[in-house]
Amino acid sequence: MSAPPNHLHVGQAVDALRAGKHVVCEKPVATTAADAQLLVDAAESAGRLVTVPSVYRYHPVVRELRSRVATCGFGGRQLLHGSYLQDWLLSPESTSWRVDPAAGGASRVFADIGSHWFDLVEWVAGVRVAELLAETTTTVADRPRARGPTFGNGAPSDAARVTVTTEDALAVVGRTTEGVLVSVTVSRVSAGRKNRLWRTPPQHRSLTNREPQPPSAEGGKFRRRAAAEGQLRRRTVRSPPQRR
Numbered sequence: 001m002s003a004p005p006n007h008l009h010v011g012q013a014v015d016a017l018r019a020g021k022h023v024v025c026e027k028p029v030a031t032t033a034a035d036a037q038l039l040v041d042a043a044e045s046a047g048r049l050v051t052v053p054s055v056y057r058y059h060p061v062v063r064e065l066r067s068r069v070a071t072c073g074f075g076g077r078q079l080l081h082g083s084y085l086q087d088w089l090l091s092p093e094s095t096s097w098r099v100d101p102a103a104g105g106a107s108r109v110f111a112d113i114g115s116h117w118f119d120l121v122e123w124v125a126g127v128r129v130a131e132l133l134a135e136t137t138t139t140v141a142d143r144p145r146a147r148g149p150t151f152g153n154g155a156p157s158d159a160a161r162v163t164v165t166t167e168d169a170l171a172v173v174g175r176t177t178e179g180v181l182v183s184v185t186v187s188r189v190s191a192g193r194k195n196r197l198w199r200t201p202p203q204h205r206s207l208t209n210r211e212p213q214p215p216s217a218e219g220g221k222f223r224r225r226a227a228a229e230g231q232l233r234r235r236t237v238r239s240p241p242q243r244r
Contacts, residue, residue: 003025003026005097005098005103005104006028006031006098006103006104006105007031007102007103007104007105009025009026009028009029009030009031010029010030010035010036010038010039013025013029013039013042013050014038014039014042017039017042017043017045017046017048017050018042018046020046020048021048022048022049022050022051023043023048023049023050023051024051024052024053025050025051025052026052026053027052027054027111027112027115028105028111028115029050029052031104031105031106032105054116054119054120054123056116056119056120056197057119057120057123062120062124065124066123066124069124069125069126070126077125077127077176077178077180078180079180079181079182079183079200080121080125080127080176080180080181080182080183080199080200081181081182081183081184081199081200082117082121082184082197082198082199082200083117083184083185083186083187083196083197083198083199084113084114084116084117084184084185084186084187084196084197084198085185085186085187085190085193085196085197086113086187086188086190086193086194086195086196087188087189087190087191087192087193087194088188088194089140089168089188089189090188090189090190090191092140092142092143093143093144094143095143095144095145095146096146097146098112098146098166099143099146099164099166100146100162100166101165101166103146104166106166107166107167108166108167108168108188109136109166109167109168109169109170109186109187109188110134110136110167110170110172110186113186113188113197114170114172114184114186116197117184117186117197117199118184120197120199121182121199127176127177127178127180128176128177129174129175129176129182130174130175130176130177131174131175132172132173132174132175132182133172133173133174134170134171134172135170135171136167136169136170137167137168137169137170138164138165138166138167138168139168139169139189140164140168140189141163141164142161142162142163142164143161143162143164144159144160144161144162145159145160145161145162168187168188168189169185169186169187169188169189169190170185170186170187171183171184171185171186172184172185172186184199
């Protein structure tokens, strides 16, 4: 299992492959296309596997939702939309090695948490996003030079400041191979959102994850009344409490 800062993933993974080991690597497996190809070549040469642990797939409610999408016939998908919002880089004094493209890669927010959103939508709904357009923004122009762990006590007050070139937030629109519209907002500068992942993968279900609480799924359908009025009936499914 490899989970150091992103720029170290390929080197450690290649060493393990050459030693005859299978590799479970934190995302991203590489920060450039050239490094990704190097890893593919090393895995093929060694006859070993490299995989990424998309851990959100293993929440019980996520697996339940995927099962229902596959078996219950929810109907055609109208729109796939949602958001993944955090706020731990809202302050101009907050920083992390992830801000440095040399350590984290050219993309920060999309690669780090936007990838979770897209993986869940594709895995639960059984779709593939075929095309997309993204607009990124860097809302904090400079931050202290990163030292220490991601969630530490902040940089020293006298730390040198560096220009930020990776994104703080972005908006994405796209389409699946079936032509269904996809839209998502991803941010690490959204006040009050500690780790809020929300998405609506099939027609009548949505999944919300507000850590530290387990994720919940909410389903709704319209009951037709005699007066042709719609009333939304909802039901919520939650994961069991997690042991600490």
